[in-house]
Amino acid sequence: xxxxxxxxxxxxxxxxxxxxxxxxxxxxxxxxxxxxxxxxxxxxxxxxxxxxxxxxxxxxxxxxxxxxxxxxxxxxxxxxxxxxxxxxxxxxxxxxxxxxxxxxxxxxxxxxxxxxxxxxxxxxxxxxxxxxxxxxxxxxxxxxxxxxxxxxxxxxxxxxxxxxxxxxxxxxxxxxxxxxxxxxxxxxxxxxxxxxxxxxxxxxxxxxxxxxxxxxxxxxxxxxxxxxxxxxxxxxxxxxxxxxxxxxxxxxxxxxxxxxxxxxxxxxxxxxxxxxxxxxxxx
Amino acid sequence: xxxxxxxxxxxxxxxxxxxxxxxxxxxxxxxxxxxxxxxxxxxxxxxxxxxxxxxxxxxxxxxxxxxxxxxxxxxxxxxxxxxxxxxxxxxxxxxxxxxxxxxxxxxx
Numbered sequence: 001x002x003x004x005x006x007x008x009x010x011x012x013x014x015x016x017x018x019x020x021x022x023x024x025x026x027x028x029x030x031x032x033x034x035x036x037x038x039x040x041x042x043x044x045x046x047x048x049x050x051x052x053x054x055x056x057x058x059x060x061x062x063x064x065x066x067x068x069x070x071x072x073x074x075x076x077x078x079x080x081x082x083x084x085x086x087x088x089x090x091x092x093x094x095x096x097x098x099x100x101x102x103x104x105x106x107x108x109x110x111x112x113x114x115x116x117x118x119x120x121x122x123x124x125x126x127x128x129x130x131x132x133x134x135x136x137x138x139x140x141x142x143x144x145x146x147x148x149x150x151x152x153x154x155x156x157x158x159x160x161x162x163x164x165x166x167x168x169x170x171x172x173x174x175x176x177x178x179x180x181x182x183x184x185x186x187x188x189x190x191x192x193x194x195x196x197x198x199x200x201x202x203x204x205x206x207x208x209x210x211x212x213x214x215x216x217x218x219x220x221x222x223x224x225x226x227x228x229x230x231x232x233x234x235x236x237x238x239x240x241x242x243x244x245x246x247x248x249x250x251x252x253x254x255x256x257x258x259x260x261x262x263x264x265x266x267x268x269x270x271x272x273x274x275x276x277x278x279x280x281x282x283x
Numbered sequence: 284x285x286x287x288x289x290x291x292x293x294x295x296x297x298x299x300x301x302x303x304x305x306x307x308x309x310x311x312x313x314x315x316x317x318x319x320x321x322x323x324x325x326x327x328x329x330x331x332x333x334x335x336x337x338x339x340x341x342x343x344x345x346x347x348x349x350x351x352x353x354x355x356x357x358x359x360x361x362x363x364x365x366x367x368x369x370x371x372x373x374x375x376x377x378x379x380x381x382x383x384x385x386x387x388x389x390x391x
Contacts, residue, residue: 015334018334019330019333019334021350022308022309022330022350022351022352023309023326023330024350025308025309025310025349025350025351026308026309026310026313026326026329026330026351027326029310029351030310030313030326032326035325036325036326036327037326038327039325039326039327039328040325040326040327040330041327042327043327043328043330043331044327046331047331047334052334052335052337052338053338054337054338055334055338
């Protein structure tokens with residue numbers, strides 16, 4: 001790949017499709033030195049943040065944002081459930097530090113609210129896609145659409161079997177906990193990927209898509225509060241709960257918090273872009 | 284303050300001025316702007332400006348058989364350019380007159 005093509009690759013697909021050939025012809029004519037390539041690369045950022053209106057495919061933007069936000073939201077929920085398993089359910093709440101209990105309560109409420117908003121907002125779109133997949137007998141798309149149900153059910157069934165096989169009086173070993181956790185993230189990824197792929201294949205639009213995109217924005221904002229609660233609780237536990245500090249070393253907590261922040265950021269940014277497209281006034 | 288004065292060489296205005304006489308493709312625009320207005324537009328700036336002007340309906344692309352797609356100014360673009368030129372002309376006229384009175388400047 002030439003430097004010019006690499007710089008062009010930084011632009012949004014719609015921008016490349018419209019101006020890519022012209023820019024390459026321009027660089028052929030002008031000699032296309034490093035300065036020209038650098039200026040192209042530099043201008044790629046505003047092309048993402050402020051896409052020209054005539055290139056702005058709102059339904060495509062909403063579908064793409066929904067797919068990304070759903071995946072990162074699922075990862076964030078997975079990280080949240082790990083948090084709940086390792087802290088709340090272990091009864092880790094040192095006296096004299098009420099912010100930890102508050103963080104637990106905020107996490108519980110916001111996680112439930114975020115899931116409820118995402119579910120209710122996305123249901124009409126899911127039904128719309130399911131009706132079309134049934135009408136056109138698109139079996140593969142129906143499987144994709146049912147993955148949010150099938151993947152967790154399969155995971156929970158596997159979890160029960162695993163717990164019976166390898167679990168003791170005090171639960172499973174640390175190694176098996178790691179295996180079960182990774183399998184949980186794989187199930188969450190599969191559950192989120194299903195509707196994402198269906199969105200790309202079926203390309204739905206209309207009010208149901210706008211509602212889902214707007215709901216994703218609200219759900220992501222609520223989930224960001226849950227992420228803050230996780231950060232507050234984990235940092236507090238590391239500072240003030242010896243049993244937690246003995247149970248989880250600082251490096252692991254740091255890695256965990258970094259993953260939470262990344263997942264929350266991707267979810268919020270993606271959902272915000274989709275919501276902006278949903279709320280944009282037609283030109 | 285000097286940077287603010289550079290806004291007289293606003294790239295969208297330069298591109299509109301370049302297209303005021305005839306349609307041109309990207310490289311021809313930068314050459315024309317450099318030769319007639321003394322400003323070098325980089326590739327990134329040029330295509331950011333073209334995209335913005337096209338989105339606002341101030342220029343439009345013409346059909347082309349090769350990759351060098353020419354652009355022409357629209358009626359809306361011509362009106363916007365005329366208004367801006369008139370404004371700039373008035374400012375330039377006032378500036379020349381006052382500089383001449385105060386400093387004896389004979390640049391006009």
